[in-house]
Amino acid sequence: MSRLSKVLKISAWVAAFIVVVVLLQRYGIAPLQDAVKGMGFWAPLGLFLLRGVSIILPALPSSIYSLLAGSLLGFQTGYLTITLSDLVFCSTAFFIARRWGRGPVSRLVGASAMKRIDGFSKNQLEGNFFLMTGLLMTGLFDFLSYAIGISRTHWRVFAPALLISVLISDSILVAVGAGVAQGASLTLGLALLAMFALATFTGLMKRKAASKDAPHPPVHPG
Incomplete structure (x- = not known):
């Protein structure tokens, strides 16, 4: 039941975003996009930094910035902005944790976020590149x-996993934002199908990680 509620919650957020963007498109998204274009370099920089803050302080929502980047900046600029932000700030989070360890990270992100981090730390992701990539x-x-x-x-293991995951997952969310804003039904449909496929894949990855953590029954000699 909890899994169903999570799916419904995610679907509700996506539906709400689509409704908001469609309304903005009909009643005023064009002036907003023109205003963003008039800001020049500062608009992508602002989204780059906002996305980065949401990564360093993971209690803040981050996916919304991918959708906003697509709808306000267009796919190409939005995708480049979000991808660079993820690569820079996820690497920063990685190096903070690797250099200073659990204590400083706990003080930075807070107790609630630290519980999730500790939960993932038990999965021994460093030994499974594909599981690491899927969960990212x-x-x-x-x-x-x-x-x-x-x-x-080691950084040599984390970096390619991060790069692959960012290039795939960011393209989908930014494409959804760009497709809704531009009314491109084909682009939006393909992006939503890709999002569904990605959600299925990552769900399998999470289940695999959970089964790896589950205690195994003792084996008695025959």
Whole structure:
């Protein structure tokens, strides 16, 4: 039942965003986009920093910035902005955790976020590159960046996993934002299908991580 409620909550957020953007498109998104274009370099920089703060302080929502980047900046600029922000700030979170460890991270992110980070730290992700990559594609990539750093994973292992996950997951959310804002039904449809496929894949990755953590029954000699 809890899994169903999570799916419904995510669906509600996506639906609400689509409704808001459609209304803005009909009654005033064009002036807003023109205003953003008039800001020049400062608009992408602002979204870059806001997304970065939401990664370093993972209690803040982060996915909304991918959707906003697509709708306000267009796919190309929005995708570049969000991708660069994720690469820079997830790497920063990783190095903070790897260099200073659990104590400073706990003081930075707070007790609630630290519980999630500790939960991921138990999965021994450093030993499974594909599981690490799959979980980084979820909306919990910010927590995972800290968890992987705490596990003392080497940068050479974390960097390619981060790059692959960011290039795939960011493209989907930014495409959704751009497709809704531009009324591009084909682009939006493909992006939503890709989002569903990604959600299914990451759900399997989470289940695999959970089963890896579950205690196994003792084996008695025959």
